Amino acid sequence: MSFGSSVPYLGVSQPISEQLPLEADILETERLVSTLHSFNFFEPDEELQKRMEVLRQINSMVKEWIVAVTEAKLGADCGFNPGGKLFTFGSYRLGVHTRGADIDSLCVAPRHVDRSDFFGSFYDMLKRDSNVSDLHSVEEAFVPVIKLKYRDIELDVLFARLAAKQIPDDQQLNDDEILRNLDEKSVRSLNGCRVADEILRLVPNGETFKVTLRAVKLWAKNHGIYSNVLGFLGGVSWAILVARTCQLYPNASPSRLLQKFFLVFQNWNWPHPVILRDNDSERRPNIPSLETLVWDPRTSNSDRYHLMPIITPAYPEQNSTFNVTKSTRQVMTAEFEEGLKISTEVFDGKAGWDKLFEEVNFFSRYRHFIALVCLAKTKEDHLVYCGLVESKIRFLVAAFERNPAVNMVHVNPKQFEPLRPLQVPTDHEDCTVTVWFIGLDLNKQLKKNIDLAKEIQLFGDNVYRATQMNPKMYNDDMKVHPSYVRKSDLEKWLPMETLEKGRKVVAKKPERKSEGRNNRKRKLSDANEEVVAKKTLEPFKESSLWDDIKNAMSSHSEMDTKLSKDLLATLESLTPSEDKMTLKRRQNALRELEQLISEWVVQLNAEKNGAEAVSCSGGRLLTCGSYRLGVQDRGSDIDCLCVVPRFVTREDFFDSFFEILRASTRAADVNRIPEAFVPVIKLKFRGFEIDLLFAQVDLLDLPSGAELEERLMDDALIFNLDMKSVRSLNSLRTSCEIRRLLPNEENFRVTLKAVKLWAKRHSIYSNALGFLGGISWTILVARVCQMHPEASPPRLLDAVFRLMTTWKWPEPILLKEASTTSKCRRLDKFVWNPQANQRDQMHLMPIVTPAYPEQNSAVNVSIFHLKVMLRESFEALEMTKEIVERKAPWSRLFEEVNFFSRYKYFVMIGCTAKTREEHNAFSSLVEAKIRVLMGALMESEQFLLAHVSPQKFDPLRKSWNRFSKNWFIGLEPLRGKKDVSIGDQLLYFNNEVFFWAQKMPCFNQLMALNFEFIPARDLGRLTSAEELKKGRPATRKRKYRGETAISKRHHMEVCA
Structure with a gap:
């Protein structure tokens, strides 16, 4: 084996060390290889020859089958040889396959052979072959596959159809252009081969890589952390980690690389991604249909929730570890630490x-x-059903993780055959049985019995739903029985030699999830010792917590009438409605802006199309948000939507129309944010603040008024639009759909005005900062109105606070039943669906918009934000009780609370720029990234609570040539935590902000961030005494300590 290389460094950074191996390293490598041989981890030559012969035979079958399909479709005299080829990927292609391992393979066919042929006639051809056994297809899988044994060699055969007339024997797959015009399933299938080839190309020494990878795979399998489907890492993920280690230590021997592997990934700063190449530095293909598949947390919300991203190096680059959960990452990190110690x-x-x-x-x-x-x-049934159940186990793990009674969840990837008689009921004693075991570390500090029945029930329902979607494949004899097992009862399930096999370990005690005064040991109650899922499927039902108050809220009493009048008077005094003159000025400003848009569109039509210009009436301006719902405040901004025909592009909007606005004397403070999640132009027009969104629709000429709105509410209109236009249109579509679903608009408006005023006064109104924004509060109020259609606004307001504090978060808030039918495959992936998307399962407070594609409007909410909102809602609920009892006026509920009186410590974030325009752009970016800092503070596990105030404060000392604003984050350290350090979190936040700031057109070196961590007593140095005394001081009641008296259990479930 040779070491050392003169090849330039590979990867996204320079190597850590290029030192050549020492004599001791080479000696340890020889011992390492000898140890691997002792574990029978190398395949004997005769088995390798058998594999090669099997692949040759399958390849011949593929060619024969493609010829038969070609003749059937194109005729026997088609005049060309269609070809076809069987490729390998995975461990076999990397050269690290082991004794008895399966072979991952790919059948590549020309364009006239489709997937239905593969799962039809090719499957039948395999079925007729006497060498084939254990044959079954998984056509509905994420990557469709045929599984079989050929002469006792296991194979997984995928299928891909290229956009080519013939597939020659020398066909290669590394050219990105072959992906053009392919469907997603073919792209996923091809990526197995393309990723394997790219990994081998990106390692400095292929031989050392293979030996190291063999060692890592053996270690991972023997430590129970080798399984992609169960939330650990699969073969390609381990290969990428080893390849990255090889890039960092290009000349190291396999033995030293193995030690460095544990060193690197025990200290890796997850969720920073592991990447083998700088994708931005190489030529990338322009294939818009595949861009949504590329892993990019900058543009994709779902990618931001991945805990342990390991990115495949072939286009489209994807995260190979999206199944990883918090518990599985914790288990693997502990194993990395132990691996480093032993090596x-x-x-x-x-x-x-x-x-x-x-x-x-x-x-x-x-x-x-x-x-x-x-x-x-x-x-045969067992083989199919086990695959389904195994694919759902990670969802059960994720559900357990959300239960405050569970510190950690560890699923064993091994499948065991249990002892007979079985410990669960069965209709057939001779049935085929497999059992998985999930280890639980339980939190005994909670003052309640541990109950896992809800999670088990959801798992059972999840499996049952999947079987009902494909009744031809599954039958009633297939069952899954979850059961709680004590360690002392394991001998009833498995033989003693299995239970005693392997080195015994003593698990470290993890940090407790919650604190309590009573530390006595508690046991699981007898009622909860055995939790068994019932295989039932019930339709979604709302929480029953409202049953006890519906009757009391069904009609307006005389007291309700008096309370309503008092509430309206209070709202009018605190937030006066616009006078008729201001309302008329606002309407005139909107008409003028729409006229400006129409003239611009007509001019563009003439410039772009010349003599062939189509008849065009221009663009349209539609309002959405608070203004459309009729709950705008005096002086509030107007959310507007610029709708244009298809020949007008987003680039036109943010370039030429932006310049028109800047040149107009009617517009001021014009600022564009084209890279935002929902791109927007912010401006003042005739003195009114406007947020102007953009949507291009697939029409040549736009109808006017109600006809256009009706067209925009048709789901089919958005099927061919880009996602940014869909998001922009959804602000309008959601507002219209909410109004349609309301039983009483007037009561809704009064209640929503009250809720918005209360949320703003209590510093919990900001979607960008992680609280609820206008649309989320609107949906909450609308849902309460649906529940109590006859209730008065005071009763509805009380019900909103009850819903906030007693709702079983993360159960979703829905205004209408979620659609289960597919409308548009491209947009279906954006629909909020926790059963299909792991990212949606991680949302803490799902409040789902009613317009297709239905999405979670509260995706930014974190544990800290949720705890703050629940605290404020609990206090508001107590206050409304006092108001109803005539012990306090309504003004008390809406009284502004002094933010600085709540906490003992604060972080100040200062944002500075030279000009007002630059400051507006820079501060918008900083505000959008503050929740990144909140997440880092939460991950540091130093704080019980962090609360960012949505208000921007002026600095105490202003600079005459700078524009500055400050944000403050209140911090409540964990009990007993005296020394807190947030330097790393602030540095991470600073780097994140300036990474994006450098992409702004107006970025310059005078833009600056500054931070200060200070106790409350020193706030006078940073802000005015007037701000420090503004509002009533907050009172922390002993009754509230992270849980509510109304629903302590439900609150602890989401806050632990």
């Missing part, structure tokens, strides 16, 4: 490599387990 002992002569690869006894780690028993009547 260091090996180099110190204190241990041998066999200690690293020794199988770990899973059952010695935990005292509590969930057994998932999978039964089917026949072996």
